Amino acid sequence: MKIEFTLNERPVRVDVAPMARLLDVLREDLRVTGTKEGCGEGECGACTVLVDGRAVNACLIPAIQLRGAQVQTVEGLARSERLHPIQQAFLEHGGAQCGICTPGFLMAAAELLHREPHPSRAQVREALAGNLCRCTGYQKIVDAVAEALS
Amino acid sequence: MSLHISAAPVLEPRTLAEALDLRASHPEAMPLAGGTDVMVYLEGGVIDPPRFLNLWGIAELGGLSRTGDALRIGALVTHTDVVRSPDAQALAPALVEACRTVGAVQIQNRGTIGGNVVNASPAGDTLPVLLALDAEFELHSAARGQRRVPAAQFWQGYRRMDLAPDELLVAVHVPAPSPGDRTFFRKVGTRQAQSISKVVLGARVRLDAATGTVTEARIAYGSVAATPVRCPATEAALIGRRRGDLAAAADTVATEIRPIDDVRSTAEYRLAVAVRVLRGWLAAV
Numbered sequence: 001m002k003i004e005f006t007l008n009e010r011p012v013r014v015d016v017a018p019m020a021r022l023l024d025v026l027r028e029d030l031r032v033t034g035t036k037e038g039c040g041e042g043e044c045g046a047c048t049v050l051v052d053g054r055a056v057n058a059c060l061i062p063a064i065q066l067r068g069a070q071v072q073t074v075e076g077l078a079r080s081e082r083l084h085p086i087q088q089a090f091l092e093h094g095g096a097q098c099g100i101c102t103p104g105f106l107m108a109a110a111e112l113l114h115r116e117p118h119p120s121r122a123q124v125r126e127a128l129a130g131n132l133c134r135c136t137g138y139q140k141i142v143d144a145v146a147e148a149l150s
Numbered sequence: 151m152s153l154h155i156s157a158a159p160v161l162e163p164r165t166l167a168e169a170l171d172l173r174a175s176h177p178e179a180m181p182l183a184g185g186t187d188v189m190v191y192l193e194g195g196v197i198d199p200p201r202f203l204n205l206w207g208i209a210e211l212g213g214l215s216r217t218g219d220a221l222r223i224g225a226l227v228t229h230t231d232v233v234r235s236p237d238a239q240a241l242a243p244a245l246v247e248a249c250r251t252v253g254a255v256q257i258q259n260r261g262t263i264g265g266n267v268v269n270a271s272p273a274g275d276t277l278p279v280l281l282a283l284d285a286e287f288e289l290h291s292a293a294r295g296q297r298r299v300p301a302a303q304f305w306q307g308y309r310r311m312d313l314a315p316d317e318l319l320v321a322v323h324v325p326a327p328s329p330g331d332r333t334f335f336r337k338v339g340t341r342q343a344q345s346i347s348k349v350v351l352g353a354r355v356r357l358d359a360a361t362g363t364v365t366e367a368r369i370a371y372g373s374v375a376a377t378p379v380r381c382p383a384t385e386a387a388l389i390g391r392r393r394g395d396l397a398a399a400a401d402t403v404a405t406e407i408r409p410i411d412d413v414r415s416t417a418e419y420r421l422a423v424a425v426r427v428l429r430g431w432l433a434a435v
Contacts, residue, residue, distance in 0.1 A: 017155060017156065017157050018158075018159065018160040018202075018204075019155075019156040019157075019158060019160065019192065019202065020155065021189065021193075024155075040193050041190045041193055041194065042186060042189070042190055042253065042256070042257060043344060045254070045256055048256055054230070054259040054260075055255050055256050055259055056256050056259050056260045057186075057256045057257070057260075059189065059193070060185050060186050060189040060190070060256075060260065061185060061189075061260070062160075062182065062185055062189065062202075062204075064160045064162070064182075064202075064204050065182075065185065065204065065206045065207070108255065108256070111255070126255070126343075127255055129254045129255070129342065129343030129344065130253060130254025130255050130256045130257065130343060130344060131254075
């Protein structure tokens with residue numbers, strides 16, 4: 001089935017099974033591999049992307065529901081050579097360790113930034129509660145996001 | 151890569167009328183809303199339906215509005231939509247609280263109220279609140295039009311509902327509170343986000359303005375039975391009690407729920423916690 005949507009502000013067209021997961025459409029069909037697979041069942045947040053501005057788990061979105069959608073992945077955060085403020089803050093605060101959870105955390109934080117330009121630390125923690133870090137580096141991740149948005 | 155790639159076709163109605171026709175002609179097709187349960191079942195190999203019925207995007211299934219003395223929540227309204235709705239905040243704060251505890255932001259952004267209702271999990275976080283608020287479910291079919299079922303009569307057994315194979319849940323109606331209503335939501339799980347409940351409580355008491363006595367009570371739990379359940383004996387024990395003297399009625403809960411041991415908790419813990427969270431709230435009402 002042919003499905004057209006917008007990925008990081010560029011129109012894309014894929015020919016996939018209607019129930020294919022957005023995660024696989026990104027990684028396997030479009031070869032845009034910044035989005036990582038963790039649990040594959042909506043528990044860990046590693047595959048967090050924005051669909052129409054909202055943070056969602058790409059493992060839980062079937063391709064059929066992408067028609068006309070605006071999808072943003074971690075590849076869409078930086079502008080040419082300029083990192084997104086949240087990426088810059090992760091760099092400065094040591095917010096990334098092994099790295100597999102990082103794109104998901106960045107996207108969850110990006111959604112928070114869109115809706116709440118100056119969140120409290122509690123709001124940061126709530127916004128990131130759906131993202132797991134197996135290195136347990138939460139403190140520095142929260143520091144990074146709180147700083148980037150302060 | 152996905153372990154279970156479904157090659158099943160998807161039916162794509164554009165309107166509610168088309169959806170109801172397809173529901174009737176293809177009862178084997180699994181309805182698909184936000185996908186936060188269906189995609190998990192699919193990936194886990196728990197389901198393998200021959201086709202799906204995609205409801206996402208059907209305008210008549212969306213919309214959250216205040217109509218007269220009630221809140222009408224379209225089946226496709228997401229938990230995030232409820233959390234951010236000023237009408238829901240004003241008329242159903244306990245439901246807003248419940249929606250904030252469903253999964254985490256990523257799930258709340260996609261998972262729907264209607265999906266939570268018809269997924270019919272005994273642990274569904276919003277369900278005890280819908281019981282406590284006397285919510286009604288608006289069901290439609292192409293053949294018989296629409297009907298309304300009170301939440302208290304909807305869940306009939308483990309994942310079994312008063313929902314015919316040709317019906318779709320279109321909206322949830324939540325009556326506006328009366329001035330004397332006090333409502334409560336409490337979820338007990340291993341952590342606030344992403345945990346499936348050990349015990350969920352949705353509760354409401356209506357206090358007489360002059361005397362402070364309870365004139366109506368709804369006590370409903372999740373994760374303690376095969377369905378979300380009300381506790382009629384506890385509700386009856388509350389009637390006529392005066393504010394400040396409500397807490398003892400919570401002990402009645404122990405006589406009417408029989409939770410089980412499972413992977414998330416034990417029967418003993420669940421029972422103790424169910425009584426305690428209710429007692430704590432009743433003492434503070």
